[in-house]
Amino acid sequence: MSRLWQFRRPIGRAPRGGFERRESIPPTLKRALKTAAWRDCGQRCVYCGVGMPLAEATLDHVHPMAHGGRSQPGNLVVACGPCNRLKGDLHPHEFFARRPDAAENFMRYARTVHRALKRNARRAVSLAWADAA
Numbered sequence: 001m002s003r004l005w006q007f008r009r010p011i012g013r014a015p016r017g018g019f020e021r022r023e024s025i026p027p028t029l030k031r032a033l034k035t036a037a038w039r040d041c042g043q044r045c046v047y048c049g050v051g052m053p054l055a056e057a058t059l060d061h062v063h064p065m066a067h068g069g070r071s072q073p074g075n076l077v078v079a080c081g082p083c084n085r086l087k088g089d090l091h092p093h094e095f096f097a098r099r100p101d102a103a104e105n106f107m108r109y110a111r112t113v114h115r116a117l118k119r120n121a122r123r124a125v126s127l128a129w130a131d132a133a
């Protein structure tokens with residue numbers, strides 16, 4: 001099966017639609033988005049709540065780019081390196097189900113994210129509580 005896939009797509013050529021879906025943002029725009037997100041998130045990691053200087057902040061797509069999340073305000077927060085690595089390409093509901101504490105911090109600190117994403121986090125927290133009970 002996988003051999004057939006390789007056969008159909010010669011090496012060195014982008015898979016159709018593959019690279020276009022992942023938008024590439026110019027570095028200057030990325031820096032501006034990161035600075036804005038860092039300020040909006042109260043200069044802390046939205047998942048563990050620890051304050052950090054801009055240089056240590058990493059830009060995180062709440063809805064991951066790998067799953068079609070966009071590089072737009074409303075989907076961008078800052079996280080510390082360890083939290084960002086932990087979250088990886090997980091869907092927000094998967095990540096929050098594993099880390100309800102992160103979801104609570106997220107609701108508190110990610111002030112400018114889309115309301116749907118916050119609803120997502122709130123839901124994960126109440127499910128986690130229900131599980132614990």
Ligand SMILES: [Zn+2]
Pocket residue numbers: 045046047048049050079080081082083084
């Ligand atoms: Zn963190």
